[in-house]
Structures are given as structure tokens and as C-alpha cells.
Amino acid sequence: MQLELRHLQAVCRIAEAGSLGEAARRLGISQPALSAQLRRIEAVTGGELFARGRHGVEPTALGHFVLARARRVLGEMAALGAEARALAADAPLRLGCILLVLLDGLLARTDQALSGREVTVDLEDSVTALVRMLGAGQYDVIVYGEVNDYEVPLPRGVAARTVVAQEPFCIRMSSGHRLAGRATLELAELAGEQWMTLVEDDDGGPEALVEACAKAGFAPSLRHRITDRQMRHDLIAAGRAIALCQPTAPPVAGTVMRPLAGTPITGRIRLAWNRSAVPAQQAERLYRAAVAAYLANVDNNDFHREWWDAHPEARPVLD
Numbered sequence: 001m002q003l004e005l006r007h008l009q010a011v012c013r014i015a016e017a018g019s020l021g022e023a024a025r026r027l028g029i030s031q032p033a034l035s036a037q038l039r040r041i042e043a044v045t046g047g048e049l050f051a052r053g054r055h056g057v058e059p060t061a062l063g064h065f066v067l068a069r070a071r072r073v074l075g076e077m078a079a080l081g082a083e084a085r086a087l088a089a090d091a092p093l094r095l096g097c098i099l100l101v102l103l104d105g106l107l108a109r110t111d112q113a114l115s116g117r118e119v120t121v122d123l124e125d126s127v128t129a130l131v132r133m134l135g136a137g138q139y140d141v142i143v144y145g146e147v148n149d150y151e152v153p154l155p156r157g158v159a160a161r162t163v164v165a166q167e168p169f170c171i172r173m174s175s176g177h178r179l180a181g182r183a184t185l186e187l188a189e190l191a192g193e194q195w196m197t198l199v200e201d202d203d204g205g206p207e208a209l210v211e212a213c214a215k216a217g218f219a220p221s222l223r224h225r226i227t228d229r230q231m232r233h234d235l236i237a238a239g240r241a242i243a244l245c246q247p248t249a250p251p252v253a254g255t256v257m258r259p260l261a262g263t264p265i266t267g268r269i270r271l272a273w274n275r276s277a278v279p280a281q282q283a284e285r286l287y288r289a290a291v292a293a294y295l296a297n298v299d300n301n302d303f304h305r306e307w308w309d310a311h312p313e314a315r316p317v318l319d
Helices: 005-017 020-027 031-045 061-087 103-113 127-135 205-215 229-237 280-295 302-310
Strands: 050-053 056-059 093-097 119-123 141-147 158-168 170-174 194-196 221-224 243-245 255-259 266-274
Touching (some): 005 020, 005 031, 056 061, 093 127, 103 119, 127 141, 127 266, 141 205, 141 280, 158 280, 170 229, 194 229, 194 243, 255 302, 266 280
Parallel strands (some): 093 119, 093 141
Antiparallel strands (some): 050 056, 141 266, 158 266, 170 243, 170 255
């Protein structure tokens, strides 16, 4: 067997994740398949690349050597792809996103923002995957979220701007919920509820929810993880779960949205792009399109309009 780029990517993902299970999830393959692939890679490199322990895996001395070379090769290949695409004026712009409320409005504005340049769009569940694919040249632009103080590390050659500096997460619950008539909720009142697990689990969100609930005196029961919007809404409307959601989310039949007192969990929305593939002027247009798409949803809920007006520091910065 000869080493291929996918083998180098697998080694890097294992090192980043710290465990085979998490690396397999990020790569979209099973753990047994990744373990078997690692054994084949180690047969080629001549020894173990990772030492297994109770808390995951750590690179061996040989592993550190292979990782350093792998990252260099992958970086060069990403740069090659991005620079070649930059020279092809008619190449479509590849946009990657997580499931944000502004996404629909952003897509509607891309034609105007990009002056007719074709755009391809992919939706990812993982912020880590988005950033990795941006660094590898598989995406030209990504739109993603961060929760509370968590900052997503970005690869070299990437620029980023904050679309919205802060927004307060709120709760979506059944319109028949015992607390549905309240204007504002205390997080402690939600102890004992079944929670919808956040779709993105590597943006700081799960940690922020668990930490906020711990301060409120309970541990959340994270029971459901569903990526389909309609299925999530149906489950909530049926009273089988509650969920954190963006305050710009539109109304959904059978559910209500309520803000949390003290805004214990906040989000941030960012746009990042490969500088070698996206000219500065085009990046500025995309940024303004993302801002416009967000602002179009501020009035979806009265409580968020009130919060938004009281927090000018959260608003986008336009040159």
C-alpha cells in the first residue's frame, strides 16, 4: 500500500480529535474502519503512530514526525487547489454552512453579491468539518457559529469577520408546555426536561449548555439529536423535548419561543474565507449579504428586537 492524501488526513484527524471514536465521527466513517485504516498506515510508516491510553490517544515520536510532514503536504495541496481555482475566473464559489436561520436569506442574496458567479452550497453538521474543509480548499467560504467564549481555530491563509457578535439563545417548547405562558424563563425551571441535543456539537454549544445548567443546579438530559428541522419541530410541538434555538428563528405551529433570564448562553456568527480563492471585494459583498440576511430576521420575535435595540455592541460592523 502507498500513502495517499486521505491517509494523511486520517492521521491528522486522529491527532486533532484525541480519540479514534471522535476522529471516525468527524471523518464520517465507523471506528472499526478507521482502526483498520490506521493499522495499514502504521504498516507503511514502520511503527505505531499513536499510543493508546485511558483518556484517548497521543502521538508517538514517530507519530509526531509523520504528523509534521502530513500537515505540510496537506497544506501545500490545499494551497495548490485554492490558487488554481483563483486563476479560473468562471469556477463556482463553494459555500459551506451549518444550519443557521440566516442561511435561506443568504442564499437568496448570493447572486446579487457575487455578480452572477455560480455558487454551490453544502450543509454540514460539524463546525470542525467546515473549517477543515475550508483549510483543505474544499470550500471557499464558510458561515458558522460559536457559543459563549469558544473560538474555532482557523487554518493558515484564512480570513474571518464576525457577522453578529452576540445573540442570546432562547428556548423553543410546546405551546402546551406548563411554562409556555411565561414571558421569560429561569433556566432552573427547566430541570427535569428532555432536551434536544444541539445539532453542532463542536462549536462550544454542548459545553455551554451543561455549564449553564450546572450553575442552575441540574444536569440536562440530552436525549434527542435530530438534524431535520421538521422532525425537531414535530417532536417539540408534541411536548417530548425542548431545545435551545436562535432568537431569530421564525414561529412554528404548536411551539413557542421564550428568552432565558440573564442570557446564560449566547451565540456568535462568523464568516471565513480562503484569501487565495476569494478576492477581498467579493468577501466584503458576501459579508454584507450575510449581515442583511441576519437583520431580515431580527423582527421574527418581539423579545429579540427588544434585546437587539438594547445591545448595540452585538450589531455587525460595516466599513
